[in-house]
Amino acid sequence: MTITRILAVSAALLVSAPALAAEGEQHHPEQHDWTFAGPFGTFDRDQLQRGFQVYQEVCAACHGLDMMSFRNLGEEGGPFYDPEYPNPNDNEVVRWIAEQYVITDGPDDLGEMFERPGIPADSFPNPYPNPQAARASNGxxxxxxxxxxxxxxxxxxxxVRSLLLGYGHEAPEGVTVRPGQYYNPYFPGGLLAMGPQLTEGxxxxxxxxxxxxxxxxxxxxAEDVVAFLAWATDPHATERKRTGLIVLIYMLIxxxxxxxxxxxxxxxxxH
Ligand code: HEC
Incomplete structure (x- = not known):
């Protein structure tokens, strides 16, 4: 590549960069006051239960929660923790929730896959059998x-909170919203295939x-489901913060x- 070509390409990049930025300008997330923020933050159990309900009734139709098993819901700090059941596998609410799911298990002795109701040790099943099916259903x-x-x-x-509440903005000039796409200024690039989910009622x-x-x-x-997802990301965060505090006090003494x-x-x- 000659020097002139390099210069020409750099000049073109310089000119087009601001244009790109203007097209898909991403808004910074709106800052929200979370109960779980900071070194002493904790999750509100009622909020986690509501957030789980939103996940189950809305998001679970399309999004998996692969790293979670039902028993996590009944662990200390979780939405359905009950001190009566130190072992969440015995927790009645958790068992009931798990039973509502159909789990594909197997293969059995004849090499067949079979279906059975969930148990607390099972992971949340993915709504789609494979990523191709997930894509096919979501444009x-x-x-x-x-x-x-x-x-x-x-x-x-x-x-995530800003994204869920960030619909209803007019797409800026130069951004074409194709069928099956939605404009949301909090999403990188501004266009995504998920429509507004958390509508009134x-x-x-x-x-x-x-x-x-x-x-x-x-x-x-939105606040509730994000609290639930924040807990799900790191179910033992509160426990760890508490241990940290105890260690700190111990060190001071x-x-x-x-x-x-x-x-x-x-x-x-x-001296
Ligand atoms: C009808 C299916 C559907 C439902 C229901 C749904 N989503 Fe989505 N969601 C999608 C698809 C498809 C994408 C990918 C969009 C893209 O990449 O264009 C997505 C993307 C997202 C993203 C963006 C992730 C990123 O890459 O930054 C988040 C966060 C999200 N969804 C959260 C939720 C939450 C929380 C709920 C429940 C309140 C929910 N979604 C309900 C289909 C759905």
Whole structure:
């Protein structure tokens, strides 16, 4: 490549870069106040239950949750944790949830695959038998697995919430929205194959015994499902934060004791 060609190509890139940026300008996620943010953040159990309901009734039609098994739901810190069942495999709610799913198992002694109701140790089944089938049902786009999505994306919790609520903007000039595509300024490039999901009245929340009534507005559903997905990304985060705090307190006490012992040992010595 000659120098002039290199210069010409660089000039062309310089000219087209701002044009590209303008076309698919991605909005920064809106910042939200999460209960689980920061070193002392924790998940709200009622919110995790509502978020799971949204995942189950809306997102699970297209998105898998491969890294989760039903028993995770009943582990400490999870949406259906019950201290009466330290082993989540015995947790009645978890067992009931698992039983609602049909799991393909096998092969049996005759080499046949067979179907059976789920048990707590099973992973959430994927809505599609393979990625090709998933693409075929979604206009060629693959709905990503949601187990790790909150950690896999930059500013994940805010990103997913903004994306879910980010429909209804006019596509900027120069962006052609083809059939089966939707414009959403929070998605890289602005065009995606997932339509608005959390419309008014999509799920209805039941009030847990003694809990407060929560209305299923789009904002509320988005916040709840993101909290659930953030928990699912790292189910043991709260436990780890608590252990960290205990270790910190232990170290501080140890430090104090060491200082005290040092003073005692050297108290009779002239410096
Ligand atoms: C009808 C099927 C369908 C449903 C229901 C659905 N999605 Fe999607 N979703 C898709 C498809 C297809 C894509 C990929 C879009 C693309 O790449 O163009 C997608 C993409 C996404 C992304 C973007 C991931 C990325 O790559 O940054 C997130 C996050 C997401 N979905 C979350 C959800 C959540 C949460 C729900 C439930 C509230 C949900 N989706 C419901 C089909 C669906």
């Amino acid at each position: 060629g786009a693959l709905p990503p697995d949601l187990s790790l999505i909150v950690n896999a994306r930059h500013d994940g919790a805010n990103y 999509r799920v209805s929340y039941t009030t847990p015994e003694g809990g407060e009534e929560v209305e299923a507005t789009p904002e509320q559903m 140890l430090c104090g004791l060491t200082w005290f012992a040092y003073r005692q040992v050297w108290s009779n010595q002239e």
